[in-house]
Amino acid sequence: MTGTIHIVDDEEPIRDALSFLFDSRGLNARGWASGEEFLSAQPLADCACVILDVRMGDLGGPEVFERLRAMGNRVPVIFLTGHADVPVAVRTLKAGAFDFVEKPFNDNQIVDLALKAIAAHEAAEAMAAARRDLETRRASLSAREEEVLRLMLQGQLNKQIADSLGIAMRTVEVHRGRVLAKMAVRNAVELAAMLGGD
Amino acid sequence: MTGTIHIVDDEEPIRDALSFLFDSRGLNARGWASGEEFLSAQPLADCACVILDVRMGDLGGPEVFERLRAMGNRVPVIFLTGHADVPVAVRTLKAGAFDFVEKPFNDNQIVDLALKAIAAHEAAEAMAAARRDLETRRASLSAREEEVLRLMLQGQLNKQIADSLGIAMRTVEVHRGRVLAKMAVRNAVELAAMLGGD
DNA sequence: GGTATGATTGCGGAAACCCACAATAGCGGT
DNA sequence: ACCGCTATTGTGGGTTTCCGCAATCATACC
Numbered sequence: 001m002t003g004t005i006h007i008v009d010d011e012e013p014i015r016d017a018l019s020f021l022f023d024s025r026g027l028n029a030r031g032w033a034s035g036e037e038f039l040s041a042q043p044l045a046d047c048a049c050v051i052l053d054v055r056m057g058d059l060g061g062p063e064v065f066e067r068l069r070a071m072g073n074r075v076p077v078i079f080l081t082g083h084a085d086v087p088v089a090v091r092t093l094k095a096g097a098f099d100f101v102e103k104p105f106n107d108n109q110i111v112d113l114a115l116k117a118i119a120a121h122e123a124a125e126a127m128a129a130a131r132r133d134l135e136t137r138r139a140s141l142s143a144r145e146e147e148v149l150r151l152m153l154q155g156q157l158n159k160q161i162a163d164s165l166g167i168a169m170r171t172v173e174v175h176r177g178r179v180l181a182k183m184a185v186r187n188a189v190e191l192a193a194m195l196g197g198d
Numbered sequence: 199m200t201g202t203i204h205i206v207d208d209e210e211p212i213r214d215a216l217s218f219l220f221d222s223r224g225l226n227a228r229g230w231a232s233g234e235e236f237l238s239a240q241p242l243a244d245c246a247c248v249i250l251d252v253r254m255g256d257l258g259g260p261e262v263f264e265r266l267r268a269m270g271n272r273v274p275v276i277f278l279t280g281h282a283d284v285p286v287a288v289r290t291l292k293a294g295a296f297d298f299v300e301k302p303f304n305d306n307q308i309v310d311l312a313l314k315a316i317a318a319h320e321a322a323e324a325m326a327a328a329r330r331d332l333e334t335r336r337a338s339l340s341a342r343e344e345e346v347l348r349l350m351l352q353g354q355l356n357k358q359i360a361d362s363l364g365i366a367m368r369t370v371e372v373h374r375g376r377v378l379a380k381m382a383v384r385n386a387v388e389l390a391a392m393l394g395g396d
Numbered sequence: 397g398g399t400a401t402g403a404t405t406g407c408g409g410a411a412a413c414c415c416a417c418a419a420t421a422g423c424g425g426t
Numbered sequence: 427a428c429c430g431c432t433a434t435t436g437t438g439g440g441t442t443t444c445c446g447c448a449a450t451c452a453t454a455c456c
Binding site: 099192 | 279282284285291292297298299350351352353355383384385389390391392394395
């Protein structure tokens, strides 16, 4: 496992307890006393998981969560709360939080949750990386090539594509060849299998 | 919009208020005084949306939800609760509930939520129906045809598939043709676009 | 024993795909 | 004017797909 578990809570005893807990399980953890402190500690590249207290001084957990997402960070977030705040729980979960736990929490449960979050995120990251790779490749296509790609994915024959675009079949063949090369696949089937119906 | 909005709550005033509310918006709604009553009113085929109170006599909302899911019903469920029960909210949302609302609720909010739930479910249903259609078709393939299908999706040529399976290319061609026919597509690209990397 | 289903293979051919080589043309930047 | 990039089209040819016609074989079921 790579990355650090970041604990953001304004109560030092909680931070210390969680830090100690994760350390004792061989997990790399670090505490922060406020949302501002955590967020300004850029870069947050080594985030494996973030544990956020809901109620903190200026910046509450949900706000920190929102800012993380706003800056494109997809790290899994587990909320801790000492108050039975259902609307906040619902909102954060629907916004993509991994879990929402009431204090006092169970040690094993929290560790388990963090591990699950990290595992799920890593799996999602692998998928996302593959997807980004495809997107990057696809972005390198010229406008015409992109058009041809779309029609290819609809299962159209070169001749039909040529008619749709009002160009010669030979031209379509050339575009098609370039598309396959740029997308790093050997044939249209592989391409369609990766891109699906997008 | 098709189907009825089912309201399951042991408090008659709430049922009546919600029924009246939905009726006044031109939505078809019906109330039930208990989970048992609702569940035993088979078939539940015309469910567009279910609104469940969390705490009810014998069978609580979460249990009703669980049973619905256990019997394969994917209808969107909105929970209502009079008590700030965070763990239940978290559990039900993670189990796929559409939303979790605290009483007292806002009339417009509830209607809006129900409409959103129904719209989302209908969209999901359309996707699921297409998927089921594919699954059904795929299930009609013979074992050999399924093998050939898999290798086709990997972008392998007939010759390579023939080598992989240790059979003649002509045989692969026959299987391939039958696969395309049974899956109701015109070529391998269409097939791959629908099935993706499955 | 008869029948049905599915796997297997061959022959031959039309249509489609893929590509190397070659050429023309427009557009934007130096 | 020259260069780089892209679109465009043609010729020719090897490869692959798709399919009709025909046949053999095994398994399972009546």
